[in-house]
Amino acid sequence: MTVFGKLGKYSKHKLEIETDDELDIYKISKYANGRQVSVSVEIEDGRRISPDQRRKTYALIHDVCDYLGYPDDAMEAWFKYQFIQKKGIEWFSLSDCSMSLATSYLTFILDVCFEEDIPFRTKTWDMIPTDYHLTLQCLKHRKCVICGKRAQFAHVDSVGMGVNRNNVDHRQRYVMPLCNDHHHEQHTKGIKWFISFYHIKPVKPDLETLRILKIRGNYEDKEDSNGS
Numbered sequence: 001m002t003v004f005g006k007l008g009k010y011s012k013h014k015l016e017i018e019t020d021d022e023l024d025i026y027k028i029s030k031y032a033n034g035r036q037v038s039v040s041v042e043i044e045d046g047r048r049i050s051p052d053q054r055r056k057t058y059a060l061i062h063d064v065c066d067y068l069g070y071p072d073d074a075m076e077a078w079f080k081y082q083f084i085q086k087k088g089i090e091w092f093s094l095s096d097c098s099m100s101l102a103t104s105y106l107t108f109i110l111d112v113c114f115e116e117d118i119p120f121r122t123k124t125w126d127m128i129p130t131d132y133h134l135t136l137q138c139l140k141h142r143k144c145v146i147c148g149k150r151a152q153f154a155h156v157d158s159v160g161m162g163v164n165r166n167n168v169d170h171r172q173r174y175v176m177p178l179c180n181d182h183h184h185e186q187h188t189k190g191i192k193w194f195i196s197f198y199h200i201k202p203v204k205p206d207l208e209t210l211r212i213l214k215i216r217g218n219y220e221d222k223e224d225s226n227g228s
Contacts (some may be wrong), residue, residue, distance in 0.1 A: 015041070049102040054094050056103065060120075067118050083108050107133055108182050116140045120148050135176065135203045139184060140212050144179035148199055151177035156191055156202045170210055174202035 006018035
């Protein structure tokens with residue numbers, strides 16, 4: 001469900017949105033189903049798409065075309081159509097769209113590539129910033145956030161020898177998806193140097209991601225008892 005509007009009053013932890021159209025209260029209540037609703041807010045900063053964003057977007061689309069055998073213009077049109085349907089927005093151009101829209105569109109293409117297991121070229125992968133969203137997607141799909149190879153679950157702060165990992169709440173620990181080589185480099189050169197050198201943003205995985213990865217912890221029994 002996509003809602004558009006204007007930003008009103010705001011503080012450090014609260015903001016007020018005046019929506020362009022009346023809210024569908026019934027639909028919101030249905031989505032909530034008695035739970036706290038999570039939302040994502042994109043604030044338009046007035047800047048235009050950068051040449052770097054445009055280059056990364058076309059590089060990703062070209063990788064998909066090479067893998068699936070479709071022409072670039074047809075694949076670009078398909079991605080745009082799927083994106084505007086999902087967002088509920090008008091047709092746009094990568095020549096003059098906003099920077100925030102370009103970022104959202106690039107993220108959408110990345111998500112499709114992950115879901116369909118489209119291989120990334122090394123050159124394309126190196127152009128993608130290791131932001132929170134990319135790191136979380138790499139976790140879910142077991143891809144190294146640095147090189148895109150098959151990855152493992154690497155803790156920023158090691159769990160420790162002799163500790164039963166089934167008794168650890170992994171949601172409270174920062175992790176990174178790293179291949180064997182980069183995981184070894186992390187331990188060899190130290191976590192501070194490693195994060196600074198590769199500009200990685202470790203994340204705390206949510207329960208959905210942990211279950212996708214089949215990583216057990218002491219949160220499982222708590223969730224089951226809450227849901228029973």
